[in-house]
Amino acid sequence: MIRRLTLVLALILALAVAGGSSALGAGALDVAPGDIDFGRVALGDTKTKADSLTNNSGADVDIVSIAVTGGGFDKAGDDCPGTLSGGAGCTVSVSYSPTSTGGDTGTLTIDEGAAGTDTFTLSGTGVAHRFLFTNPPASADFADTAVGDTSGSKQISVTNNTDYPDNPNVHLGGSNPGDINESDNCGSSVSSECTATVSFQPNSHGAKSTNPLIDDASYSFTGTAVQPVDVTPL
Numbered sequence: 076m077i078r079r080l081t082l083v084l085a086l087i088l089a090l091a092v093a094g095g096s097s098a099l100g101a102g103a104l105d106v107a108p109g110d111i112d113f114g115r116v117a118l119g120d121t122k123t124k125a126d127s128l129t130n131n132s133g134a135d136v137d138i139v140s141i142a143v144t145g146g147g148f149d150k151a152g153d154d155c156p157g158t159l160s161g162g163a164g165c166t167v168s169v170s171y172s173p174t175s176t177g178g179d180t181g182t183l184t185i186d187e188g189a190a191g192t193d194t195f196t197l198s199g200t201g202v203a204h205r206f207l208f209t210n211p212p213a214s215a216d217f218a219d220t221a222v223g224d225t226s227g228s229k230q231i232s233v234t235n236n237t238d239y240p241d242n243p244n245v246h247l248g249g250s251n252p253g254d255i256n257e258s259d260n261c262g263s264s265v266s267s268e269c270t271a272t273v274s275f276q277p278n279s280h281g282a283k284s285t286n287p288l289i290d291d292a293s294y295s296f297t298g299t300a301v302q303p304v305d306v307t308p309l
Contacts, residue, residue: 102185102193103132104159111183113171113199114238117290120205121172122239123151126183126195129164137188138165145181147173148197173201202236206243208287208294209234209268217275217298225256226275226298233261233269233289240266248293249286254278255296257287275300 107127116122130136136159143150148171155165169183181197210232220226233243242263247255254277261269271287277300286293 102187103130103134103136103190104185104187104193105129105131106185106193106195110196111169111198113197115200115202115236116171116173116239117202117205117237118173118176120237121170122199123168123170125166125168127164127166128155128159128185130159130161132190133161135160136190139186139188140184141167141186142184143169143181143197144184145179145197147171147179147199147201148181169197171197171199173199176201176203204236204290204292205241206265206289207234207236207292208232208289211294215294215296217296219299219301220275220277221303222277222280222300223303224276228272228274229296230270230272231287231294233259233265233271235265235267240264243269243289245271246288247285248288249284249295251283252285254283254298254300255285 109126111124111126113122113124138155138157138159141150141153141155148169151168151170153165153167155167159165173179178200183195183197185193208231212229212231217226233245235241243261243265245257245259245261247257254275256274256276257271259269259271273287273296275298277283280300280302282299284295284297286295
């Protein structure tokens with residue numbers, strides 16, 4: 076009796092190691108990766124990830140329903156038949172569209188009829204901005220600069236605030252965008268960070284302010300344009 080119990084426990088352990096997160100669940104399907112973490116997603120964006128379902132049970136398995144619950148989460152689609160034959164597989168896609176900042180949790184439930192039910196955790200975090208300005212210069216104010224001249228440059232980092240690459244689309248706004256030069260090495264797919272370089276090149280005298288923009292985040296640079304000094308030889 077003890078030997079038989081030992082063999083049964085060994086078989087269960089072997090199936091758990093081979094089958095992944097669903098092997099010891101109530102269902103008969105192997106589901107990978109199972110739990111889905113969407114990471115940091117910006118408000119207004121939608122990200123989709125998938126679970127793969129495989130029938131390694133050796134018998135047909137009914138798929139009665141596939142449901143997604145939880146704020147921000149939705150089932151994006153699936154190609155699973157009503158009955159999944161032995162050795163066959165299908166895919167379930169889940170989307171995440173955060174509606175507020177902070178963490179969200181949900182559940183993916185796969186009802187396999189007589190074979191049982193598998194339940195997996197969905198998680199994600201909503202953030203306000205795709206990108207943020209970081210590592211600002213010691214001073215955002217340019218030294219007085221003569222009309223027609225160009226100041227020294229200042230740099231600021233553009234940091235991805237999500238867990239997926241995107242285009243920060245750095246551009247100028249504010250009151251006097253025509254008085255500031257901006258260049259950057261960001262490109263269309265930034266996964267970590269890039270650098271924006273600005274300089275002051277006033278077209279008329281007076282106080283100026285300009286805001287480099289990314290999404291709806293901004294950083295203000297200021298400067299004062301003075302009249303050039305004419306030097307007349309004696």
